Amino acid sequence: MMQFTETLPPSLHQTTKPCQNFATSVNPNQLTQRTRPWPGFPAPNKALGTFGDANCMEQLLVRCANAIETNDATLSQQILWVLNNIAPSDGDSNQRLTCGFLRALIARAAKTGTCKMLTAAAVALSSSNMIETHKFSIIELASFVDLTPWHRFGFTAANAAILDAVEGYATVHIVDLSLTHCMQIPTLIDAIAGKLGHPPLVKLTIAGATEDVPPMLDLSYEELGIKLVNFARSRNIILEFNVIPSSSLDGFSSLIEHLKLQTLVHGNESNEALIINCHMMLHYIPEESQTTPFSFEDSTPRALFLKQIRSLNPTLVVLADEDADFTSTNLVSRLRSAFNYLWIPYDIVDTFLPKGSKQRVWYEADICWKIENVIAQEGSNRVERLEPRSRWVNRMRNTGFRGVGFGEEMVGEVKGMLDEHAAGWGLKKEEDDLVLTWKGHNVVFATAWVPS
Template sequence: MYKHPRQEIEAYSLPANSVGKRRYVPVHNSRKRYCTPESSSPDSPAHDVISNATVLVSHNNSAYEDTSGSCVTDDFNDKIKELETVMMGPDSLDLVLDYNDSFDSTSCQETNSWRSTLEAVSRRDLRADLVSCAKAMSENDLMMARSMMEKLRLMVSVSGEPIERLGAYLLEGLVAQLSSSGSSIYKSLNQCPEPASTDLLSYMHILYEVCPYFKFGYMSANGAIAEAMKEENRVHIIDFQIGQGSQWVTLIQAFAARPGGPPRIRITGIDDTTSAYARGGGLSIVGNRLAKLAKQFNVPFEFNSVSVSVSEVKPKNLGVRPGEALAVNFAFVLHHMPDESVSTENHRDRLLRMVKSLSPKVVTLVEQESNTNTAAFFPRFKETMDYYDAMFESIDVTLPRNHKQRINVEQHCLARDVVNIIACEGADRVERHELLGKWRSRFGMAGFTPYPLSPLVNSTIRSLLRNYSDKYRLEERDGALYLGWMKRDLVASCAWK
């Protein structure tokens, strides 16, 4: 798990309209009474329920002191009934229903919801428990959420089954979201001591090798670029997240073997701070590596570095020249751009309009096929769990569970994304994935039209997948390629002009 300061989680409080003036005091120092129904006495069952509930949910050894006398409301009495149901357990649910014939239909539905939740706990169904915890949070049922978190802590493990490993990071995100400290936790994770740059690069390389997701994205994008540039003599490629530059190795080799000789290639690489740390230096490292490769294959080559964040890129940074055929590559980068739901600047659509103004011959898009950008917390949680569950399962097939680097790979390459999606809101949530249908709409509004992918791309990727589990699947739909794990689409690739 991540190392970060333990976050204090505010104790469960009653609805605002049921509590008078309160002040926060430690439980172990408190000699005052807690909020109780008017009709209850220290010896009454209701008093015991409230006291026990306070102990159950006050994980930070604190509670609210009532300084305004009695605090009885109908909402509070309803909450007491729910507490009684939880504390008596699933075997007593029928007794509760028989005892209180005055429950209306809404109360019965709520009780059935409690029944489903508690039965899931008894089955130790981790997926259902995680969903139930997130649902309780989305409904502001903090008591139930905290109670389930205590159970979930006993069920997750960074060294267990795929869902147990993912569950550990999902739980981390839930705790951060519940304490309204998601942004600070995510920032603290980024400020924690990073592994040595060589180690981080090693983790990224392991993930690149054990799963075909990145290779699929790079190969499909390269295929579209090679097809569009097959008759061009001067080619300019703008890569908005060049990383280690590994995507362009195979394309340079392909251009070198082109009948009639290779074109003159110029690559403009835009920097990424994480990749800069992993490679141990600036973009000159990438440029020198690619220049050396191009020289080896007798390909005329030039490299242009742009060391600014993607959202700050302007046309003047890109050095577009007349007479060059322009290709623009968006591989796993656009989901980091804030859109209209985050900022009026809407860098996501602004960037697409800017690129269209450069008149590119082809633009490639590779993105994770997930819907978390504008989704509310609960559907966003379910989508994240479903998506990364498939990804963790695919890692489990290729990377043995006892592999000493597997935890490092998942922790440093995937877990922070999971925590960010679950725990952060607003501008602090930088992982904002959209389904390809939404990307189609954005590209269309920017003036782009689809660029058909070559059948050769499809066959090449199918050959690649023969080296991996047969549970991976490749589908071509509506001019785009989808790579999935079993029934779940994970990465989509397409091209535009």
């Protein structure tokens, strides 16, 4: 862990009880206030008292963020020192979560140039405590996404909805906007081969994203396409694979233009189903432009992207994403939202991966990448801009789509998938949509839409 003692005030050098010393500058009532239960987190222990509590950790992080934003280097350094001592990177889930935010706050101070006194801490962080995201082989990634329902939930719900929508079509064109590099497609091909009497021609178009967003693959898109084509052939399905280099930063404009051109050339073939499958990718489209405030909903890049999709008159649009809000322009608001959501994956990992395992290191490195992006980055570099289900639902309706919901058979398939995983996972319906939960807290939502 990082060491800050060389530049600390004398009073802090002399104490062996940093929590008690620092507590004199913090409102105890504020620190011990609990606004909601934290399932999975340990109760405050005798050694740390209230400083081991999740809500206390959050308050310390908030105070630190405010100090960094106001360029109060002395207070920032004192709080960071306390956090460094009570939140080790190999501690419990609560401590590891806090350590991730500690790293992110130091990275923000280094990037923004505030708190010059924190330079030494930033150097120490980058040299001794940096987490590097892993580049997965395709076998590693397939195994990785199967560890929890985090992605499998969206795969299962979407595949069930797609199967219903494409029945009777000779050709199925799937536009796959997926964070997981087509890991959903083999299960969909299996389902098509097993449930449709006359397997259709399957066209698969993906956006070859130019951003390095985890999980990252050590395989080129061309190599990935060859593997998918061969897999489909083994299931007696002809698969055409097409990759369009495209960026989320401009609303996947290259992909949209390609799809429009295809429509002009081939027309709206009556026996071809167009499926737009969006799996945890649309929140990388900026939610506001440089010239248009976020409040002008119809003009945001996300709304414009959906309008372009609507103009293609798709057979079905499936949207699955994480149910949280990371869009605030205020750092403290984002920190609170992220802290109150990202405790979930840290809590989950303790249930299925042993400390020190490679997969656990990879899993938590991806979470730390997300935390740092939310906290340390701004402008176009801050791409983790999650929005809650309710906002996406309103946006889809305003763009000319209506929800089609999930039938009991689809719900049964999702429940069957959840039964394969540890206790704690749950499923609930909100209006027409399905929501994956962990210990009662919303995690991921899945929605299905058709043109109104």
